[in-house]
Amino acid sequence: MNWRDLLYFSKGERRALTLLLCLVTISWILLLWTDTKRMPIESQTDAHRTENQQASGERRIITGKNTSEKETSSIRKESGPHPNKTKNALTDKNAILIDNAPYSTSKKRKGYTPYTQTEKYAPGTLVELNTADTTILKKVPGIGSTFARRIIKYRELLGGFYDVSQLAEVYGIDEERHQALAPWFIADTLHIRRLEVNTLSAATLRKHPYLDYRQAKAIEQLRKQKSRLSGWENLQLIEEFTDTDKKRLTPYLSFK
Template sequence: MFVPNKTLREFFDFSRRERTGIACLLILIVLIYCLPYGWGYLSEGRARSDTAGFHEAALAVDNMMRKDSAALARRRKNSYDSSRYRYRKYAFNRDHDRYRNGQYAYGRGRWHDARDSARYGYWSGYRKYERGRPYVSDSSRSIGRERSPGKTIPFRKPLLIDINAADSAQWERLPLIGPVLAQRIVRFRERLGGFHEVAQVGETYGLADSVFKKIQGMLVLGEVSLRKTDLNQTDEKSLADHPYINTKLARLIVRYRNNHGPFRHLNELRGIALVDDSIYRKLEKYLEVR
């Protein structure tokens, strides 16, 4: 026969050693749970005191740096500065010395060191120089390198390219022009028969407008010697090879010549339907009638 009370009693029946272990385990769980709260309470006062000390030290360092910067700014005087107020502050004769400084700067360009300013400008006179020397800093080392005695800076001529005479190597010297673009420009000029204006360079295939505008000031039109094509002696294939004449226009020109006879005047091209005013103005420089 099943007896529930007896089963529960046996289930919750622990030995003395088991009861001791369970009690220790419960105490350990409670201690672990309360440890963060206790640690925060114990360290709260010490953290506040350390933070306050850190802020005080930071403020002291900041004030010290500000004082040092202000003192350094008051003591240093760059000899390049010709401010009327600053020279009045150091009690210099600005009416006379300002004139001498202007004459020196006009003749030599810049001060090279503090001795130059003492000899020629605001610091003229040994007593003035000795009185104001602590306030002068020699910050012209780069200028001394630029104007060192016995060394001259070579004059660089501006880069100019003759559009009718330059080869691909010369075109590559221009900014943003690589070997491919240089060869295209030369090939376009040869097929065209030469350039008669600088703007024609911008018609090269693959040459962006932004690149052409950047190099346009470096291009010059030298001697113009255009190669002209005879309308009466050139076949259809040779006409179509010209950049301004496509295959359809070349076929119409040959057909017009076969139907009406040889061209007597260049204006007869206007009788062809595809030739408008803009195309005719381009072609008239490169075509002729013999």
């Protein structure tokens, strides 16, 4: 058939042929448009499924479960037969929705650690200040973990408490708190660790809270002059030491 033969068609035949060509063209356009629309939906579904698998894997690591993909698939097969692919797809979709639930009660219970309140001592109990650890100190009303650690740290610097009034020197314990804490404690001076004045260097002596650099150097120089210090009568000759210093330092200095 030659294109020239079209000139010999009637007007009705030319209209019918033109309409047929238009319908064929529209059909091809709709087919191409449907394919292009279906592709991104499938890609998006695959990406969503991959994200869910990654999220599920991260949850297993956090909870300490080391379940491989092969083990997971075998568990799903053993759970029961699936009649058709549609039912499998719905089951997997429901499983993903359950895994992605924002506040899962069972998982929240697994990771939840109940707070156990420390039991406090009854009124009238006395705690020995130089031997109590943080566990014992926290049982005293008004003392938590922070103050328990501070008390022990200051006790190590001092070498021990010789009087309960020294609690007021701990950082953060003001006069009001000290008055509330004092009735709970006693101090046994037998547990005090003394400083050997005749053997320790000035650098070591100055670490004590009651000795500064000038006093530590004065003790060292006087010890060099006298070769050995016999007692406080030697330190009273030094202007760096006052009667208040003597009262504070007497329980901590040893002249043996």
